[in-house]
Amino acid sequence: MAGRPPPRHNWVQAEEILLISVLKSMVESRLWTTKSGHFWPSYLSYLKCIMDSDFPNAAIEKWHIEAKIKKWRRTCFIIVNLLDHPGFE
Numbered sequence: 001m002a003g004r005p006p007p008r009h010n011w012v013q014a015e016e017i018l019l020i021s022v023l024k025s026m027v028e029s030r031l032w033t034t035k036s037g038h039f040w041p042s043y044l045s046y047l048k049c050i051m052d053s054d055f056p057n058a059a060i061e062k063w064h065i066e067a068k069i070k071k072w073r074r075t076c077f078i079i080v081n082l083l084d085h086p087g088f089e
Contacts, residue, residue: 009064015055019068022050 002045026032033047044062051060082088 005059006063009058011068015051015060016068018051018054019047019065022047023069026051065081 021056026039026043026046032043034040044065047065048060051058051065
């Protein structure tokens, strides 16, 4: 019997704003990034802890955070590629 996929999380604006601000502070502090610019492996646990403390009833899991970051990366990549085309403003 195949298991059900885990439930999705519908992000609200306040959750996204907190996630962005914590990610920015992690990059600026340089305590969470390696020399190559990647986050240390435990960054998802840290983000989950922060999200749980501010939104205890939201039930945000590590994979929700990872999926949100991946979605932002894809969107950013698409926008950067569009801006590289001549005549696109």
